Amino acid sequence: MKKIKLTITVNGKKHTLRIAPNLRLLDLLRDELRLTGTKEGCGIGECGACTVILDGKAVNSCLVLAGRCDGSEIITIEGLARDGALHPLQQSFIDHGAVQCGFCTPGMILSAKALLDENQRPTEKDIRVAIAGNLCRCTGYKQIVQAIQTVADREKTP
Amino acid sequence: MDPVTSTIGKSLPRVDAREKVKGTAMYAGDIYMDGMLFARVKRAEHPHARITSINTSKARRLKGVAAVATAKDIPGEKTFGAVIQDNKPIADDKVRYLGDAVAIVAAESEAIAEKAVSLIDVGYEVLPAVFDPREALKPGAPEIHEGGNLIAHHMTRKGDVEAGFNESDIIIKRSYTTQMVEHSYIEPECVVAYFQPDGTLVVKGSHQNIYSIRSAVSRFMGLPLSKVRIIQACLGGSFGGKDDCMSVLGCRAGLLSLLTGRPVKLTNSREDSIIESYKRHPYFLKYKVGVKKDGTIMAMEIEMTADGGAYACQTPFVTWRSVVHATGPYRVANVKTDVYGAYTNNTYTGAFRGFGSPQITFAYESLMDEIAGELGIDPLDLRLSNALRDGDITATGQELDHTVSVSEALKVTTEAAAWNEKRSSFPENNASRTKKRGIGLACSYRGVALGAEGVDATGAIVRVHSDGSVDISTGLVEMGQGLKTVFSQIAAGELGVPIERIHYLETDTSTITDGGPTVASRSTIMGGAAVRKAAIGVREKLFRAAAEKLGASPQDLAAADERIFVRNDPDKAIGFLDAVTLALDGGMHLSSFAWHNSPPIWWSEKEGRGAAYFTYVYGCQVAEVEVDIETGKVDVIHVWAAHDVGKALNPDAVNGQIYGGVAMGIGYAILEEVELVDGVTKTVNLDEYLIPTAMDVGMMDAFILENEDRCGPYGAKCIAEPTAELCGGAIANAIFHATGKRLRELPINLERVVLGHKLVKKKRRVR
Numbered sequence: 001m002k003k004i005k006l007t008i009t010v011n012g013k014k015h016t017l018r019i020a021p022n023l024r025l026l027d028l029l030r031d032e033l034r035l036t037g038t039k040e041g042c043g044i045g046e047c048g049a050c051t052v053i054l055d056g057k058a059v060n061s062c063l064v065l066a067g068r069c070d071g072s073e074i075i076t077i078e079g080l081a082r083d084g085a086l087h088p089l090q091q092s093f094i095d096h097g098a099v100q101c102g103f104c105t106p107g108m109i110l111s112a113k114a115l116l117d118e119n120q121r122p123t124e125k126d127i128r129v130a131i132a133g134n135l136c137r138c139t140g141y142k143q144i145v146q147a148i149q150t151v152a153d154r155e156k157t158p
Numbered sequence: 159m160d161p162v163t164s165t166i167g168k169s170l171p172r173v174d175a176r177e178k179v180k181g182t183a184m185y186a187g188d189i190y191m192d193g194m195l196f197a198r199v200k201r202a203e204h205p206h207a208r209i210t211s212i213n214t215s216k217a218r219r220l221k222g223v224a225a226v227a228t229a230k231d232i233p234g235e236k237t238f239g240a241v242i243q244d245n246k247p248i249a250d251d252k253v254r255y256l257g258d259a260v261a262i263v264a265a266e267s268e269a270i271a272e273k274a275v276s277l278i279d280v281g282y283e284v285l286p287a288v289f290d291p292r293e294a295l296k297p298g299a300p301e302i303h304e305g306g307n308l309i310a311h312h313m314t315r316k317g318d319v320e321a322g323f324n325e326s327d328i329i330i331k332r333s334y335t336t337q338m339v340e341h342s343y344i345e346p347e348c349v350v351a352y353f354q355p356d357g358t359l360v361v362k363g364s365h366q367n368i369y370s371i372r373s374a375v376s377r378f379m380g381l382p383l384s385k386v387r388i389i390q391a392c393l394g395g396s397f398g399g400k401d402d403c404m405s406v407l408g409c410r411a412g413l414l415s416l417l418t419g420r421p422v423k424l425t426n427s428r429e430d431s432i433i434e435s436y437k438r439h440p441y442f443l444k445y446k447v448g449v450k451k452d453g454t455i456m457a458m459e460i461e462m463t464a465d466g467g468a469y470a471c472q473t474p475f476v477t478w479r480s481v482v483h484a485t486g487p488y489r490v491a492n493v494k495t496d497v498y499g500a501y502t503n504n505t506y507t508g509a510f511r512g513f514g515s516p517q518i519t520f521a522y523e524s525l526m527d528e529i530a531g532e533l534g535i536d537p538l539d540l541r542l543s544n545a546l547r548d549g550d551i552t553a554t555g556q557e558l559d560h561t562v563s564v565s566e567a568l569k570v571t572t573e574a575a576a577w578n579e580k581r582s583s584f585p586e587n588n589a590s591r592t593k594k595r596g597i598g599l600a601c602s603y604r605g606v607a608l609g610a611e612g613v614d615a616t617g618a619i620v621r622v623h624s625d626g627s628v629d630i631s632t633g634l635v636e637m638g639q640g641l642k643t644v645f646s647q648i649a650a651g652e653l654g655v656p657i658e659r660i661h662y663l664e665t666d667t668s669t670i671t672d673g674g675p676t677v678a679s680r681s682t683i684m685g686g687a688a689v690r691k692a693a694i695g696v697r698e699k700l701f702r703a704a705a706e707k708l709g710a711s712p713q714d715l716a717a718a719d720e721r722i723f724v725r726n727d728p729d730k731a732i733g734f735l736d737a738v739t740l741a742l743d744g745g746m747h748l749s750s751f752a753w754h755n756s757p758p759i760w761w762s763e764k765e766g767r768g769a770a771y772f773t774y775v776y777g778c779q780v781a782e783v784e785v786d787i788e789t790g791k792v793d794v795i796h797v798w799a800a801h802d803v804g805k806a807l808n809p810d811a812v813n814g815q816i817y818g819g820v821a822m823g824i825g826y827a828i829l830e831e832v833e834l835v836d837g838v839t840k841t842v843n844l845d846e847y848l849i850p851t852a853m854d855v856g857m858m859d860a861f862i863l864e865n866e867d868r869c870g871p872y873g874a875k876c877i878a879e880p881t882a883e884l885c886g887g888a889i890a891n892a893i894f895h896a897t898g899k900r901l902r903e904l905p906i907n908l909e910r911v912v913l914g915h916k917l918v919k920k921k922r923r924v925r
């Protein structure tokens with residue numbers, strides 16, 4: 001298969017790569033860039049473990065062809081902490097016991113971030129809708145919803 | 159501060175959360191090694207067939223293929239198994255279900271390996287198959303393994319059931335069935351196998367039970383146990399599910415690594431995982447119960463058959479747990495229970511959070527409501543009047559010598575849920591509505607740890623280093639439940655140091671002796687006790703070193719806040735680190751290994767009785783539902799869950815277990831089913847196999863009950879499993895309350911009843 005050229009910014013860093021046209025964004029991140037915080041749980045867009053933020057929107061990277069992302073900006077879980085300081089959502093997940101096995105956590109946090117970037121005053125329902133595409137088998141979601149709500153509440157009070 | 163209270167009972171944040179929220183935690187799939195090959199599996203094409211030929215030549219010739227292996231290449235034994243050695247990582251003579259492997263391939267990429275698999279030709283002689291365990295036990299049924307299809311039969315016998323029925327005012331007979339369900343850990347199974355230069359085979363993977371996997375791999379590879387090293391990668395959920403199927407993956411990847419001399423990664427896709435990995439047993443349950451008009455249960459006669467699928471796996475133990483608990487947490491003078499486990503050509507079944515209890519709890523708690531209905535007694539009152547109390551004798555003849563808190567759990571949850579009010583107001587309000595509310599409950603008792611299933615013992619090592627840092631190792635594994643955190647809390651508490659000093663070592667069979675499996679909710683009570691003993695062992699050495707300096711005797715010392723001090727004169731103290739230095743300079747070693755054995759228990763298979771478990775936990779869940787009788791949709795509005803954990807060492811972690819277990823129970827009650835048609839899995843990915851999303855679980859309230867138990871560290875017992883066994887019954891009962899329809903089959907697809915056919919599953923994805 002003929003390779004195609006791709007320029008992509010991941011977590012603020014620009015990469016120019018030659019890739020197979022059928023490469024999924026998920027594989028580009030994991031296999032090529034070794035950003036393994038993005039997980040694969042189903043490969044068909046159902047579990048959300050592969051969620052990343054593509055040009056501001058949360059997407060399932062297992063459903064996106066890498067070749068379509070030329071010129072795009074991507075944020076993965078590895079891009080959230082700044083200079084060793086955790087992102088408020090990351091800290092809140094720890095504080096609320098919202099992490100068990102952790103396999104859903106990166107995708108969950110990125111879906112939450114995409115929500116809060118767009119809607120600073122989400123209701124509980126908004127939060128549940130925003131993470132409805134992120135399956136978690138461990139937590140029953142309650143502490144995850146609380147973790148996200150707490151960050152939202154903190155950010156909206158001036 | 160008392161050393162113990164400084165960390166025990168505190169909701170300290172998880173010690174492994176930071177790497178998980180940062181995305182840097184290393185799960186098995188995140189391991190990449192130089193020269194690593196990728197493996198794929200050629201699966202059976204019939205649920206039951208004799209293999210007549212395998213042609214791999216085309217696959218071998220494909221560019222990029224490094225090895226193709228069949229059963230002929232196995233260096234050691236072809237089988238493994240916890241109880242019965244019948245599981246085959248690569249089938250040789252026959253295939254017994256569609257998840258069986260016939261051949262395996264290692265190649266430079268997954269795509270090449272996949273292509274090679276499609277080039278393998280297998281010839282079969284198709285054999286008659288059987289898919290219903292009750293049929294499988296009839297004479298003349300197709301034999302799946304030599305010696306017949308019965309995997310296990312257990313019984314309990316107490317009193318005289320005929321006499322009990324004769325004294326009863328009414329007799330009720332009911333049948334219930336439960337479905338096959340999938341663990342659905344979000345991380346599918348994965349291993350990476352490679353050889354160390356000294357010839358040791360290393361298998362890193364998403365392992366739940368490193369020692370059972372080591373036994374299987376050693377047997378299969380013909381290597382001594384000492385030359386097989388199983389390392390657990392960060393585990394993306396397990397719930398009982400990553401045991402035998404990880405042995406299978408480990409054997410296959412190990413063999414391919416042997417044949418190629420290179421590291422081999424074998425990752426199951428979600429489809430592979432659902433088709434191949436073992437499941438929770440479907441049960442067929444028949445209950446006959448005799449009761450007095452006042453609700454007193456006089457006798458129970460129970461017969462159930464579990465579908466074991468193609469391999470025995472944990473069926474002998476799962477069915478044993480069912481036989482012990484079959485009557486539920488009630489005083490029943492006369493009991494006769496028989497449980498059978500049978501081979502079929504379905505996907506095999508094994509350990510799954512609950513382990514033979516979600517099935518029976520659904521049945522006996524539905525039955526209790528049916529009895530209450532017949533007698534016109536409130537379901538809560540019926541339970542309270544029959545519930546086990548302190549000192550009572552269980553169905554297996556065991557006297558309960560601890561605090562029996564089933565009534566407490568019933569009261570706490572029903573009060574919080576406003577049970578009495580809702581039981582009467584809902585039916586009135588429902589009359590004019592199409593969305594009907596209902597409230598129902600279920601309670602249970604549950605034997606803690608392995609019970610008389612087998613030897614129950616485990617070990618821990620605690621080491622203090624010269625800089626005052628501490629590491630712990632045990633053979634028990636973190637799988638998300640919070641074991642690393644709780645064990646670190648125990649060690650920190652006993653040594654009087656902050657939890658940050660404690661490091662929990664990677665779980666590796668080469669670091670510590672076999673401490674049994676991380677199952678049966680045994681970690682806290684067994685492993686926690688071992689960690690505590692080991693930490694105390696090290697602390698005693700520090701006290702000896704400090705005593706001289708402080709002019710006191712070691713027995714008078716205590717440790718807290720990084721100080722060692724005289725208990726009655728706390729100003730007389732030295733720093734923790736100084737004590738460490740003193741001890742090391744004095745030639746002591748600051749490490750301690752401790753072993754913890756469970757208190758004695760026994761079981762007689764022949765008589766069907768015994769003291770099955772050394773202690774029990776009790777719980778109750780109340781569910782409120784809303785049923786749309788036009789669409790059949792069931793919304794779980796609210797679940798109240800009370801669980802006696804003995805003592806909550808980390809309340810937040812306990813709550814997390816409760817919420818997660820409730821969500822799993824909701825899925826079991828109304829959503830989940832692995833649909834098998836003639837052995838073919840129809841629900842192969844998460845678009846068809848539906849687990850609860852954040853929209854499917856309603857409100858949840860957890861109530862932690864604490865009745866400290868003499869058997870556990872600090873009085874702690876367990877939590878993980880009981881949380882997942884109650885929602886089936888509670889929701890079924892709530893649906894009955896809402897609609898008047900008694901559904902005796904899980905999952906409750908109300909659409910069948912309401913519309914007369916099954917609704918097409920809709921896509922749930924929001925985005």
Ligand code: FES
Binds near residue numbers: 043046
């Ligand atoms: S792996 Fe992409 S949604 Fe599951």
Ligand code: FES
Binds near residue numbers: 099100135
């Ligand atoms: S924490 Fe395990 S899947 Fe969410």
